[in-house]
Amino acid sequence: MINGCECSVKIHDKQRSKRWEGIFKDDWIPVAGPAIRGFSEFDGETSQPYHALAVYRMTQSEKLMVAQRTSEYFGISLDKMIDDLEKPNMIFPIIADDIMTFICPLHTRMLTT
């Protein structure tokens, strides 16, 4: 993981952004670098590219809010969500559809040099 990364995304879609409202400053969700981390196959047909939520840049209260919203939305137990967020290899996908991406100064330098 690169230190000092501040890459983040903002979700335009109203339905999806509601789940993230008020958690992060100006609703910019921290992601682990500007690159796509993988492709989801949630619905079995179309695979969608996603970014990985940068859990390591989140405060305890931000983690708790994300865990609460996610457990409500997907009907997963809150304890399991909190556990999952603390797992170092866990990838919490943010679907890269209808989003705005902020590429931090660190990664901008890497992309242009």
Ligand SMILES: [Zn+2]
């Ligand atoms: Zn970055």
